Amino acid sequence: MYRTFLKSKIRDIRLTGLNIDYEGSITIDEDYLERAGILPDEQVQVLNSNSGARLTTYVIKGERGSGIIELNGPAARIGGVVGDKVMVLAYAMLAPDEIANHKPTVISIGAEQKNICAI
Numbered sequence: 001m002y003r004t005f006l007k008s009k010i011r012d013i014r015l016t017g018l019n020i021d022y023e024g025s026i027t028i029d030e031d032y033l034e035r036a037g038i039l040p041d042e043q044v045q046v047l048n049s050n051s052g053a054r055l056t057t058y059v060i061k062g063e064r065g066s067g068i069i070e071l072n073g074p075a076a077r078i079g080g081v082v083g084d085k086v087m088v089l090a091y092a093m094l095a096p097d098e099i100a101n102h103k104p105t106v107i108s109i110g111a112e113q114k115n116i117c118a119i
Helices: 032-038 074-078
Strands: 003-012 017-019 026-031 043-048 054-062 069-072 087-092 105-108
Touching: 003 032, 026 032, 032 054, 032 105, 054 069, 054 074, 069 074
Parallel strands: 003 105, 017 069, 026 054
Antiparallel strands: 003 087, 026 069, 043 054, 043 087
């Protein structure tokens, strides 16, 4: 039996934009994705610390070094407002023999994030 565990977490980030006119997803700075071990098109959960909203979507690779964290499409309507503090989580299915040695990758961005701007 496989079980689901936290694989990656990007914390201490803020929404930099909302793009209603898109089919859906979250755009994340490529640097953050690499550091967290999250791939483009990977399913993630977005947790909004300000509103309590939680949503599931997929990742689009954003421009490296831009600091972008942008909700797109329907996620932009329910995910919060620019400047809200969010976390992005990805999960992995592990076999029983993988569980004991599993350690999630957790990165904290905080003050290094750029480009928190209006819609």
